[in-house]
Each structure stands twice: as structure tokens, then as C-alpha cells.
Amino acid sequence: MKRLRVCFKNRPVGELLAQDGIHYFSYDADWLKAPLPLSPYELPAEAGVTEHRKGCFLALPGLCYDSLPDRFGMAVLRRSFQEQGVQNPTPLQMLSYLGDRTMGALSYEPAGDEAGQTERIDLIQVARSARQLMAHEHGEALDPAIVKAGATAGGMMPKILAAISKDGGEVMTGAQAVPDKMEAWLIKLNTNDKQHSQLIQLEHAYFRMAGAAGLRVPATRLIPDRNGVEHFAIRRFDRSEADPNLRIHTQTYASLAGIDYREPTEDYEDLLRLTKHLTRNHQDVCEQFRRMLFNVLACNRDDHAKNFSFCMDDSAEWTLSPAYDLLFTDNDLGGNWMMVQGKRSAISQDEFARLAELMGISRTAFETIMDEVKEALLQWPDFARQSGTGSGLTKVVNTSIRSMIEQL
Numbered sequence: 580m581k582r583l584r585v586c587f588k589n590r591p592v593g594e595l596l597a598q599d600g601i602h603y604f605s606y607d608a609d610w611l612k613a614p615l616p617l618s619p620y621e622l623p624a625e626a627g628v629t630e631h632r633k634g635c636f637l638a639l640p641g642l643c644y645d646s647l648p649d650r651f652g653m654a655v656l657r658r659s660f661q662e663q664g665v666q667n668p669t670p671l672q673m674l675s676y677l678g679d680r681t682m683g684a685l686s687y688e689p690a691g692d693e694a695g696q697t698e699r700i701d702l703i704q705v706a707r708s709a710r711q712l713m714a715h716e717h718g719e720a721l722d723p724a725i726v727k728a729g730a731t732a733g734g735m736m737p738k739i740l741a742a743i744s745k746d747g748g749e750v751m752t753g754a755q756a757v758p759d760k761m762e763a764w765l766i767k768l769n770t771n772d773k774q775h776s777q778l779i780q781l782e783h784a785y786f787r788m789a790g791a792a793g794l795r796v797p798a799t800r801l802i803p804d805r806n807g808v809e810h811f812a813i814r815r816f817d818r819s820e821a822d823p824n825l826r827i828h829t830q831t832y833a834s835l836a837g838i839d840y841r842e843p844t845e846d847y848e849d850l851l852r853l854t855k856h857l858t859r860n861h862q863d864v865c866e867q868f869r870r871m872l873f874n875v876l877a878c879n880r881d882d883h884a885k886n887f888s889f890c891m892d893d894s895a896e897w898t899l900s901p902a903y904d905l906l907f908t909d910n911d912l913g914g915n916w917m918m919v920q921g922k923r924s925a926i927s928q929d930e931f932a933r934l935a936e937l938m939g940i941s942r943t944a945f946e947t948i949m950d951e952v953k954e955a956l957l958q959w960p961d962f963a964r965q966s967g968t969g970s971g972l973t974k975v976v977n978t979s980i981r982s983m984i985e986q987l
């Protein structure tokens with residue numbers, strides 16, 4: 580495959596061309612007559628051909644790289660290709676395979692032929708199949724629901740796109756059309772392995788705590804399967820709440836700014852400045868600042884550039900997406916992935932205050948945000964209990980949160 584058409588809600592945007600491991604992208608002349616700023620920094624809407632060489636984005640423009648999944652979805656993709664006898668699919672083959680089963684509002688033509696009916700998901704089967712895939716166990720074919728809806732979303736953890744009925748009773752594959760009276764959700768699967776299964780309730784508790792801390796978060800819920808095992812579901816923000824079949828253009832900070840999210844080189848100041856520039860909305864800057872405080876004080880240390888996103892509406896206005904991937908996590912860096920004024924740990928209240936001042940956040944607003952975040956965090960044991968987080972993990976998190984707050 581050499582060429583691929585990139586579309587925005589069925590309107591042609593431009594073309595990707597692959598040659599000798601390099602990709603070339605050009606916007607269509609018609610798109611340029613009435614362009615939208617889909618990727619205003621990394622790929623501005625201008626005539627001419629841009630060249631994309633090997634680097635962090637599989638040699639794709641960030642705009643398109645965001646349509647590809649990360650570890651779990653990539654494993655699904657590769658396995659699906661292997662089942663068709665293709666060992667090493669190219670980035671264009673993968674984008675074409677996804678076609679319109681992508682997150683956000685971009686799609687790719689020609690599309691693969693994997694499309695088809697939405698079907699009921701058996702969460703037990705799907706989680707089992709996901710576990711086998713992650714453990715590199717071969718043999719059984721992938722669960723059809725994973726093939727249909729598991730290759731799309733990014734991130735490490737096993738997950739699937741789903742259409743869920745309003746009462747939560749019915750769960751269908753949801754990478755394409757969402758049936759009437761159902762909503763678009765993303766489900767992180769509980770694969771019941773020792774390392775990850777307790778993260779399900781932990782993440783649910785973290786979202787409730789984040790909401791109490793004033794962060795803008797999507798609706799979340801725990802969905803039990805027939806065996807009573809709970810899975811974590813989060814309502815999708817790249818689909819309209821009013822009509823889940825309306826797509827919302829979404830880009831990660833990594834793609835917008837051309838950042839390799841695996842390199843811990845970013846500073847919150849850059850993220851805050853980009854937020855200010857892109858959204859031109861002080862409330863979004865305050866919200867991003869609040870998320871930074873939450874991530875530091877609640878030890879959400881997986882705060883890399885793919886865990887922040889922005890959404891664009893049809894009048895080309897960008898806003899901060901709701902927060903996602905909020906969890907007690909650690910890394911080898913001894914602090915947060917994204918730095919605060921060059922530091923990953925032992926950040927003082929004064930240092931946060933200085934950053935607030937730099938971003939035009941008033942002293943009073945800063946103090947209110949700080950107090951609201953701290954107050955919610957101090958109630959951690961209640962959120963943990965309500966979501967069913969195990970007592971050992973609850974204690975570890977509680978000790979960490981309290982020591983973070985005391986250190987300020």
C-alpha cells in the first residue's frame with residue numbers, strides 16, 4: 580500500500596504517500612479552500628508536501644499517528660494481520676485496516692473490510708482473550724469483539740470500545756455505529772491477572788476523587804460481568820453526548836506538539852502555555868493547572884504527553900478534553916513523568932504558586948484550587964472504600980498522598 584486518503588467526517592483532508600520508509604503528506608486543494616486547524620502546530624493547513632521520517636511517530640504526521648493504538652491495540656492489530664498472513668503491517672496498512680473505526684473524527688480510505696455489525700460483548704470471553712494476547716499465548720483465535728473494537732484506543736492496558744445501554748445492562752461492540760438508545764464508552768478490561776486486576780477499582784476511585792477535587796472528568800462506572808468481576812468503563816469524550824455517532828476531533832498533546840511521550844523531557848509549563856495558546860480560554864488553563872496539582876499530589880506519575888488531550892468543535896474552537904488515565908502510578912524517575920519547573924519531586928507550594936503567577940492565575944484562584952484538591956485527596960479512604968479498592972492498596976495510597984501534602 581502506497582497511498583492513503585485522510586478524511587475528516589467524510590470530507591477529504593489530504594493524502595499520505597509512503598516511499599522507502601518515509602511518509603509524505605499533502606493537504607487537498609479543496610480542503611485548503613476551507614481548512615480547519617486539525618493540527619495547527621505540527622501540520623498547519625498549508626499547500627505543499629511535508630516529509631515525515633522515522634522518529635517517534637512511526638514516520639507519520641502526529642495528526643495520523645494519533646489514530647493508531649499503543650501497546651494493547653497494536654498487539655490486536657498485529658495479531659489480526661498475522662491471521663491474514665501479514666507479519667509486519669506498515670503504518671498505512673494499519674490505518675487502512677482501522678478505516679473509520681478510529682477514535683476522534685479522522686478516518687482513512689480505502690478502508691479494510693473488517694467492518695460489520697455491532698455485536699453483543701461477552702465481557703468474560705473478551706477479558707480472557709485479552710489476557711491470552713497480553714501473555715503471548717497463541718492458539719485460540721482472538722475473540723471477535725476484540726477484533727472489532729479492541730484495536731482502536733491507545734494506551735497500555737487491555738481495553739475495548741463499547742456501546743452501552745443507559746442502564747448499563749447491555750454491552751455491544753462500539754468502534755463504529757452506536758445503536759439507538761446506547762452510549763459510547765471505553766472499557767478497560769479486568770483480565771484478572773495479579774498485577775493489574777486491582778487497578779480497576781483503584782482507577783474508579785481515582786476518578787471519583789478527581790471529580791471531588793474539581794477536575795472535569797467523564798462519567799465512569801464499574802461494570803460487573805456474569806462472574807461478578809468488575810471492569811472499568813469511561814464515557815468517551817470523542818463522541819458527542821447528545822448523539823454518540825457524532826465524532827469529535829481529538830488530539831493528544833503529544834501529537835499536537837510533536838513530542839515523543841516516552842521521553843520524560845516535558846515540563847508542565849509547556850503544556851500550560853500550549854493550553855493557553857490553543858484554547859485561548861483562561862478557564863482551561865486553570866483546569867490544566869488543577870490537573871497538574873492533582874497528578875503531583877495524588878502520585879499519578881504516568882502523566883506523559885499522551886495522557887492529555889484537546890478537542891476541536893466544528894467551529895474550529897479547541898478546548899481541553901476531560902481528564903483521563905488518572906491512577907496511582909509509579910515510574911523509575913522518582914517523581915512525576917512531566918516536570919514542574921524542572922523538578923519531578925519535592926515541589927513546594929511556593930514553586931506551584933510561581934507557576935500559577937506565570938500563567939496569569941491570581942493568588943486567590945491558586946489558593947482555592949490548592950485547597951480544593953487537598954481537601955478531596957484527604958478523603959481518599961472514603962473514595963477507596965466506595966469503589967471497593969483493596970485495603971492494602973488503600974493504605975499505600977493514603978500514606979503516599981498524606982506525605983505528598985505534608986511535603987508541600
Ligand SMILES: Nc1ncnc2c1ncn2[C@@H]1O[C@H](COP(=O)(O)OP(=O)(O)O)[C@@H](O)[C@H]1O
Binds near residue numbers: 797817903
Ligand atoms: N473517555 C475517553 N474518551 C475518549 N478517548 C479516551 C478516553 N479515555 C482515554 N481515551 C484515549 O484512549 C487512550 C488510552 O486510554 P488510557 O486511559 O490512557 O489507557 P492506558 O491506561 O492504557 O494508558 C488515551 O491515550 C486517550 O487517547
Ligand SMILES: [Mg+2]
Binds near residue numbers: 734735886904
Ligand atoms: Mg494512558
